[in-house]
Amino acid sequence: MTTTADVPVGGQYSLLETEDEKELAATLRGLLTKRAEWQQVLARTEEESSTDLELWKQIAGELGLAGLAVPEELGGAGASWREVAVVMTELGRATAPVPYFGSAVLATAALLHAGDKKLISEIASGEKTATLAVPFSAGPGKPFTPTVTVSEGRLTGSIPVVADALAADVLVVPAADGLYAVASADATVAPAVSLDMTRQLADITLDGAQGTSLGGDAVGAVHHALLIGAAMLSSEMYGVAQNALDTAVAYMKQRYQFGRLIGSYQGLKHRMADVSVSVSQLQAAAKYAAATAGENDPDLPVATAVAKAHASVTAPKAAEECLQMHGGQGMTWENPSHVMLKRAKADSIGMGRADAHRTWLGELIELSA
């Protein structure tokens, strides 16, 4: 007879969307279709504030999605990272300019690990927006070393390319003796011109800034946050990749050249088939990583390394192919391809590059050097 032990790793979870997840995705997608159509997203990148704070208020406050992974007793929705991944997929599909990743993923994961109770409930309710002050490029595969020093409760140091810092009220700063909360107003948050215009990065400088100690093990909390972050970013990248594939295919069904729909040319169809195969693998791998995160399964590191390494190759490829299928139009500002390409490429570096995740995976599966 079949026993649980006979189920191949991965088969212990449903890798399909549950009814609740479908409903969550549909609700959010409905909002994003109205409020974050790609032309609106593009227009936002040229406004003074690159974050859509009104949309963020709706997502975090009205829909209550900022606290999905936070237990109810801490003021959250008491769902799990699996549901957060559903949100990330939809935000990725729309390349939405909201600080969900920094606040509801990175800062939340770090604070949950550190055992904070006050700040996390303010973040979960949408009352405050936070981010974790680490470079977006940091990944879970390498030990994290705090660069910020503390002297008599005052923090000094600098952290480059921090995601979602521009919209944050509070910076969660890792220092040698634990995490600190620093009001953004007390730090220098300098906007960077970011490759991904829809997730603007900032360079943070702390010059004796006043910090409130949140305690916790900073290195452990950051590692946990980067692990969860890499898993969740893989779901976002699946959303970007799927949108790139859908956009390319839709265009290929209406664009004629040489008297034929370009989608009827085998040379192009086959490239889309290859993208489709990779994207369907990414969808499954990201879902599995989300499921292990949701259950705090010991397989989370391997699942995440696989998902992120795959995503970092697949999502840029899907977006690059989307651009190419649009021909000359793909190179223009008025075409959606570049919005997806910029998000996909930046995400491929965010939370650790593909090669870093592969190297880490090699350690996890104990492959000889």
Next chain:
Amino acid sequence: MAVDQNADRATQAAQLAEEVREFLAAHDPATTEPLEFLRARYDAGLAWVNYPEGYGGKGLDRSLQADVSDAFAKAGAPDNKAGMNAIGLGMAAPTLLAFASEEDAKRLLRPLWTGENIWCQMFSEPGAGSDLAGLGTSAVKQENGDWLINGQKVWTSLAHHAEYALLVTRSDPDAVKHRGMTYFWVKMDTPGIDVRPLRQITGEAEFNEIFLDDVVIPDNQRLGEVGQGWAVAQTTLMNERVAIGGKVARRGEGAIGEAVRTWESSEQRDPALRDALLSNWVEAEALRIAQIRLGQSLAVGAPGPEGSAVKLGLTSLTQRLTGLELEIQGDDGLRYDNYDMRRPDLDKRWSRIPGFRYLRWRGLSIEGGTSEIMRNIISERVLGLPPEPRIDKDVPWKDLPR
């Protein structure tokens, strides 16, 4: 005790398990002669439980079979040469069940399942591989009702072991190509069938070419109506894809497992090769998870063209991995074990050296539908892109350029 076909799945599974226990008690695998055991198992309806009663089954859901197979394997039951008779079990059996007369199906399926009769399929021809409906082996109806067959088949696995074959022919050259085909089953010792080994790039002769010279087949060996051979062939081919996409490996098993073993035993490791190997490990694992997801999605819905994505993914991954294995081997990758012409043991292919696998697995992207055909299926039936323009659709087969 019989399995109640109207009971829920869990009850059926429990009843089935009880029947297997009773069967094993009555037929001790350690003391029963293997063939007698297999025949008795077939007669008890415990061969393939999704088949109808009287045909080795019980008319139950296909998913219940895995438990039965496991229980027999654990009890040390004799096997039915499944590796050798893959075409018989995977493709000939469902085709016979669907199209043969009741009498023929009952007579042919039992020795097929027990492994007494190996089957092969005479489909491809030198001029018709992926374009199967282009085939030209002629079938001409005689005055006495028999059919006279002439032509050549090729790439036919197992024909040298087979007692029986499935055969697709051209019965009406004036019809358009998909309409003028007729499908038969045939005994391989019928006069006029000449099986010749076809030596391959590995040195082995796993395939054959077959010459059909005035072969006489009685009309009662026809499967499906005259001119409807394409529809019958679709049944066979759909079952082929199910067989290829079938079982989900365990993590780290299969081609990636072989490559990792080669890596661990190599003395010429370097970081670039290690990263390449890890890149393939990532893809193998993502593909495996995608297969699990597909299985879950098929369990709640109808089978669709998505299996083509699994075949395409597995094919390219496996080919890349065996190429990498040769590089990992370094100096040893330059050596090959034996190019002598011989008939292979199909069950032992996985224990062959990487060089053999590198060469043999080049065929993965050709057999069972080329990767190009898989990409057409994915782009047209998954993504909904426009079909390839067809210039052969409304033209009589005899007028097609070839």
